[in-house]
Amino acid sequence: MSVDILVIEDESSLVRLLSTALTAQGYVVTTAMSGNEALARVAVDDPALILLDLGLPDIDGLQLLPRLKERCAAQVIVVSARSREEEKIAALDAGAEDYLTKPFGVAELLARLRVAQRRRLESTPISQQYSVAELFIDLAQRQVTLAGVPVRLTPKEFQMLAILAQSAGRVVTHAQLLQAVWGRHHGDDTHYLRIYLRQLRQKIEANPSEPRYLLTELGVGYRLAAE
Incomplete structure (x- = not known):
């Protein structure tokens, strides 16, 4: 059953x-x-x-x-x-x-x-695409567009966004992000995350102070909106 x-x-x-x-x-x-x-x-x-x-x-x-x-x-x-x-x-x-x-x-x-x-x-392997509202992420092609307009990201910005996209709708903890993007020796460098998230929001969010896509789970990590 x-x-x-x-x-x-x-x-x-x-x-x-x-x-x-x-x-x-x-x-x-x-x-x-x-x-x-x-x-x-x-x-x-x-x-x-x-x-x-x-x-x-x-x-x-x-x-x-x-x-x-x-x-x-x-x-x-x-x-x-x-x-x-x-x-x-x-x-x-x-x-x-x-x-x-x-x-x-x-x-x-x-x-x-x-x-x-x-x-x-709908499992989300690395080759799949992610989209919600006007945001589109092609993980295989390493391309991001907003309302059809290409968004230029640095390698680290894209890597962080890709990890969040693969867990869309689910919280990714600070430790998980730091290990995946910067390596296991950077577990305490949470200031990296704040800097790069701020940069991503400036490029993706219409109003970075009231984000629609890149959401903060206070004290825990970050989440990419799934709807």
């Missing part, structure tokens, strides 16, 4: 709320209220998406996350009351596709789920 979403949450009232809201949107939902139950469920249900609470009664969500990723190909969105930057970064580095802090609105959750679904159904 295949289901759309596995909700891993030990707060029964929230489980009921999520199940009702997601079912009303046409999702097939199953639930687990502990880490061990979740591990058993993924083997049976093969979910496409997982909503994972970190504060489970038997296994901490950060420890459970890589075990889930080993057992299924689901996109994992962490939904947690933990709001510390370190927790968010740890979850994303452990394989989560997104992180949503409680309390959250159902509309925002549904938007995040739509992005996760697209990522699962």
Whole structure:
């Protein structure tokens, strides 16, 4: 049996709320209220998406996350009351596709789920193209256009944008970007990211102070808009 979403949450009232809201949107939902139950469920249900609470009664969500990723190909969105930057970064580095802090609105959750679904159904290899609104990125040809007009980028600017494009809709952490663009010895050089993101926004955004495409996840990393 295949289901759309596995909700891993030990707060029964929230489980009921999520199940009702997601079912009303046409999702097939199953639930687990502990880490061990979740591990058993993924083997049976093969979910496409997982909503994972970190504060489970038997296994901490950060420890459970890589075990889930080993057992299924689901996109994992962490939904947690933990709001510390370190927790968010740890979850994303452990394989989560997104992180949503409680309390959250159902509309925002549904938007995040739509992005996760697209990522699962339409993988983005390096040879593919990326587009949203007036922004078009051809990763294979190393070309970027805005409203049909070529955007001239430096090699480092394009490399940073390409990494964000390959994870469109998902947060890329500071550490991931620094390692991919500048190498593993530059893990603390976050000022590089600020400089290059500012340059990219000047070239791509109509209003760099209110970006539409290149979004900041405060204290965690950056995300390229997917819609």
